[in-house]
Amino acid sequence: MAGVEAIVGLVALGIAVPTAVETFVSIGRYLIKKVGSAPRDDAITKIEKFAMSLDRGKARITLELAEDLYCDTPDGSLRSPLSEYIEQLRSDVLLLDKALDKVVDEQHGSRKKGAKEVLNLIDKLDKTDTSFREFLDVRTASKVVPSKLELRSNQFQVIGTSRNLQHSPVKIIKAEFVGASNHRSGLQDCVLEEKQFPGEKSEKAYERAKELGRLLEFTKASEGLLELAGFQVVTSSPLKDDYFRLIFPYPANAVNPRSLRDILLDPVNIPVPPIPRNFRFILPRKLAEAVYHVHRHNLVHKSIRPETILIFEPESEGGMRGPSYPEIIGTPFLTGWQYTRKAVEPSNRKPEVGDWAMALYQHPERQVGPGLVAESKYNIGHDIYSLGVCLLEIGLWTSFLSFKGDTPSLSTLIQKQKDHWKAQNAADMLSMSDAQIEQKTFLALAGDRLAFEMGEVYSKMVMKCLSCLEKGFGNVDKFVNSESKDWDDQGVLFIQKIREELTKASTMGSGIYNRI
Numbered sequence: 001m002a003g004v005e006a007i008v009g010l011v012a013l014g015i016a017v018p019t020a021v022e023t024f025v026s027i028g029r030y031l032i033k034k035v036g037s038a039p040r041d042d043a044i045t046k047i048e049k050f051a052m053s054l055d056r057g058k059a060r061i062t063l064e065l066a067e068d069l070y071c072d073t074p075d076g077s078l079r080s081p082l083s084e085y086i087e088q089l090r091s092d093v094l095l096l097d098k099a100l101d102k103v104v105d106e107q108h109g110s111r112k113k114g115a116k117e118v119l120n121l122i123d124k125l126d127k128t129d130t131s132f133r134e135f136l137d138v139r140t141a142s143k144v145v146p147s148k149l150e151l152r153s154n155q156f157q158v159i160g161t162s163r164n165l166q167h168s169p170v171k172i173i174k175a176e177f178v179g180a181s182n183h184r185s186g187l188q189d190c191v192l193e194e195k196q197f198p199g200e201k202s203e204k205a206y207e208r209a210k211e212l213g214r215l216l217e218f219t220k221a222s223e224g225l226l227e228l229a230g231f232q233v234v235t236s237s238p239l240k241d242d243y244f245r246l247i248f249p250y251p252a253n254a255v256n257p258r259s260l261r262d263i264l265l266d267p268v269n270i271p272v273p274p275i276p277r278n279f280r281f282i283l284p285r286k287l288a289e290a291v292y293h294v295h296r297h298n299l300v301h302k303s304i305r306p307e308t309i310l311i312f313e314p315e316s317e318g319g320m321r322g323p324s325y326p327e328i329i330g331t332p333f334l335t336g337w338q339y340t341r342k343a344v345e346p347s348n349r350k351p352e353v354g355d356w357a358m359a360l361y362q363h364p365e366r367q368v369g370p371g372l373v374a375e376s377k378y379n380i381g382h383d384i385y386s387l388g389v390c391l392l393e394i395g396l397w398t399s400f401l402s403f404k405g406d407t408p409s410l411s412t413l414i415q416k417q418k419d420h421w422k423a424q425n426a427a428d429m430l431s432m433s434d435a436q437i438e439q440k441t442f443l444a445l446a447g448d449r450l451a452f453e454m455g456e457v458y459s460k461m462v463m464k465c466l467s468c469l470e471k472g473f474g475n476v477d478k479f480v481n482s483e484s485k486d487w488d489d490q491g492v493l494f495i496q497k498i499r500e501e502l503t504k505a506s507t508m509g510s511g512i513y514n515r516i
Helices: 004-008 016-032 042-056 058-072 076-103 108-139 202-216 260-264 277-296 380-398 413-425 435-445 449-455 455-464 486-505
Strands: 154-162 171-177 186-196 232-235 240-249 254-259 309-314 332-333 401-404 407-410
Touching: 004 016, 004 076, 016 058, 016 076, 042 076, 042 108, 058 076, 058 202, 076 108, 076 277, 108 232, 108 449, 202 232, 202 240, 232 401, 240 309, 254 260, 260 277, 260 309, 260 380, 277 332, 277 380, 277 449, 277 486, 380 449, 380 455, 401 413, 413 435, 435 449, 435 455, 449 455
Parallel strands: none
Antiparallel strands: 154 171, 171 186, 186 240, 232 240, 254 309, 309 332, 401 407
């Protein structure tokens, strides 16, 4: 058994509606890989479009609504057509996979016949999706369908009190899952994040929470993102913004999360960082992977910084204490979804918060004074700039922020470099904002000290990230226009470029430091 049949399991058993989204998302990703190296023609183009629709497009949205509706109702007369649709979709996709085998076949005659079958099946699948969506729209008119990801009090309980994670916006909890629809059970350590949708009415806020939850539901540890177990509705009121909690169980065999900020501030790093230089290439590779997957879902993260990067230690084995920093770097995960939104959503261009420490990681276009609007709508180039600042910080292995109690200030390194740049460019700085001067400061550090620490190839890669909106990676439109046909391609090219240049820059290391 192979291909789509392997994904859905034994064909005779069909697909259960409550697991339909996960199954068909996997099928979409499988089909994308299958046609990846096939010669371009109309059939392959339509297969790719359909597969992307299953993975993160309108077909997935239809399946998500069907799944939520099925889980929300005991009505057999409604469940029956939902099951019939899933079964018809399964049957047609199996036929599509077999027709695709002919398209990728080396024999021209077989390929031509398969292409015709593919085009007919795609047309049928599109019509089925449209008609079924109309059916769902009628059934859900003027109704908010509860999400199966919503964790209700009889499914989920926090045990004890939450703990604030040092130098991070997230909290750590121990929670008990009981009969939740995601099949989790028992006590689990979890990361808790708070999420609001300012200005949105309750119904719209709930739909957006569902939408974000669905995108984070099937992430994998290899993608550098935590898998969402579900969300809680904490407050729902017409008088103020609704308040949600996103719940992420710890990854398998991972314990003791710390923020990257907390690790960079660890006194053990003074006077000389204890991590060998070549092993610092591990974190950039993993973080680039995480950012790629955020963008692959057509999202902009908007808060990439050391506070939102959690690093887990490996679990102990055989009763022995597991290694911890600085014995091991650990496994990084990108968190911090408070400001995340779809790239195609309208933007009021308001800065995220009046927090200068967070603004340090924002592109100058996004930094403005109180009551003003940013120079441009947030786009993936702004995320890449933020990543570039983090990669600079990792390469130098020193925190760009110092703390006196809970009060942050610029580190001595950044303040001295900033003052030095201003002294060397006294005329230019008169027409520049403080944020633009900080960008120049980062570029100067990347071109000089970082090159000494991590090598010229890594240095140039970071400089490209820091100048991505100034054509550091080429065509700026690929970063700022989410409707561009190059949007997905550029995301792939970006991650491939990072991997390629990291491979050139240094051997990735071996042994305990590579246990991530």
